[in-house]
């Protein structure tokens with residue numbers, strides 16, 4: 084009887100440990116209050132975007148990984164090698180973590196000196212870069228992302244990607260992502276995507292974008 088209890092306890096603990104050390108990805112909490120980005124993004128938008136859409140991608144990703152040989156791999160490796168629903172949900176989970184992290188109620192307005200130099204070289208000015216990204220966001224048909232990305236040498240580019248598309252897949256490092264899925268703006272801006280993107284610049288933290296640029300190696 085005692086041996087039975089010991090064995091039962093052992094197997095229960097083993098099972099629990101396996102579950103905890105498995106491939107499950109955790110939903111990352113917002114690094115600010117849900118209402119902190121108002122009036123540019125309302126509390127209602129942030130609650131739906133973070134708690135329903137982003138958390139939904141993480142949940143679906145974990146569900147799909149239960150039957151995948153990619154279970155246990157870093158999410159970047161899953162983005163590089165998966166296709167179909169597994170790619171879509173891994174990339175959307177990753178994309179939203181970058182999206183929320185790059186926003187701040189107290190954003191740094193200026194990029195680092197190194198990033199300013201690259202922006203001036205590749206786009207002419209920060210204003211010109213923003214104009215190009217605004218145009219790309221307005222022109223992207225359907226759902227997707229407009230990215231500012233860097234290669235390992237620090238050269239910058241703007242990419243328009245449909246659906247979950249992520250620059251990692253092209254060997255580039257994402258620095259800043261504009262989510263143009265309707266769920267990102269429809270509560271606050273209805274069909275006015277251009278207004279939503281224009282407002283987003285008010286809460287883009289160039290300190291975070293610059294940090295990503297510095298870490299690109």
Ligand code: MN
Pocket residue numbers: 132136179262264266267
């Ligand atoms: Mn989104």
